[in-house]
Amino acid sequence: MATSLKLPLIPAAFFGMVLGLSGLANAWRVGARIWQLPSIIGEVLTFVTLTVWLVLLVLYALKWIIIRSEGLKEVTHPVQCCFIGLIGVATMLAAGGILPYSRIAAETIFLAGAAYTLAFSVWRTGGLWQGERDVAATTAVLYLPSVAGSFVTAIVSAALGLPEWGQLFFGAGFFAWLAIESALLHRLLTGPALPPTLRPTLGIQLAPPAVGALAYIGVTQGPADILVHAMLGYAILQALIMIRLLPWITKESFSPAYWAFSFGATALAAAPMRLIERGDGGPIAQLAPVLFVAANIAVGLIALATIRLILSRKLVIGWIDLTNHDTGAVGRS
DSSP: OOOOOOOEEEOOOGGGHHHHHHHHHHHEEEEEEHHHOOOOHHHHHHHHHHHHHHHHHHHHHHHHOOOOHHHHHTTTTTTTHTTTTTHHHHHHHHHHHHHTTTTHHHHHHHHHHHHHHHHHHHHHHHHHHTOOOGGOOGGGGGGGIIIIIHHHHHHHHHHHOHHHHHHHHHHHHHHHHHHHHHHHHHHHHHOOOOOOGGGGGGGGGHHHHHHHHHHHHHHHHSOHHHHHHHHHHHHHHHHHHHHHHHHHHHSSOOGGGHHHHHHHHHHHHHHHHHHTTTOOOOOOHHHHHHHHHHHHHHHHHHHHHHHHHHHTTSOOSSSEEESSSSSEEEEOO
């Protein structure tokens, strides 16, 4: 009797794990430079990130190859569709992680990720502009295609020695952030309350000012200016609001959706550390250790909860049966 071979059926939202792990690895790399923290921790986290990215990439590709209908269902979903943009973002972050080891590999992976990110951003945003959307579907995931994609393109472009290209993408991400923020806040202030299943997506709200600050630091030179300090101030305000809302957000049981908090939290830790490298002091130097510790705690707790889901076999939403080319539901993640 033949034994069927099954692999997890994963949504694109799982690529948020790569963003959080990569952000923490980057923070530890900076910490090794400015505080003489053990450099091995940042490198181990980098290789964990690369492993998770590669596994998710293979599993997601298999979903499209074997069960195309599941991929198309995600594309047409009013919320889940935007998470598909994370594939390119995660790929560019993987390129940044590889850069100290192989520039050729980093450039190749980055170009693939950047091309995908730009194409998806244009396609998805063009679709959004056509309207006919339920206001309830307006959530922080709208930041992912154009804002997150552009800011990460700017960050990795600068790391590769292409700051002028990075400045163009920073501008795209910055003004897209301001435009989407106004629409999102209008929906949050005047529309119906987010249902419990969507509340964890609010964690993405922390990312634009924090990741944008990192992008701005990457594409500029010299001492910090008022703009980057202002962006960090706004990011800290967002973080405090997230803490205030945690009892409301966590009414939904833990799922990988909570990784939405991780990229913003790690960027908020890394940006002040990068400024310290440039000689910044004052409040930035005082806040940096606190934010670094907080980011480690946040990602650590989310990672532990994710491992617990894996061990309980409740992480995935279904299975890809490589023998029969069908799926079997095993619970919601």
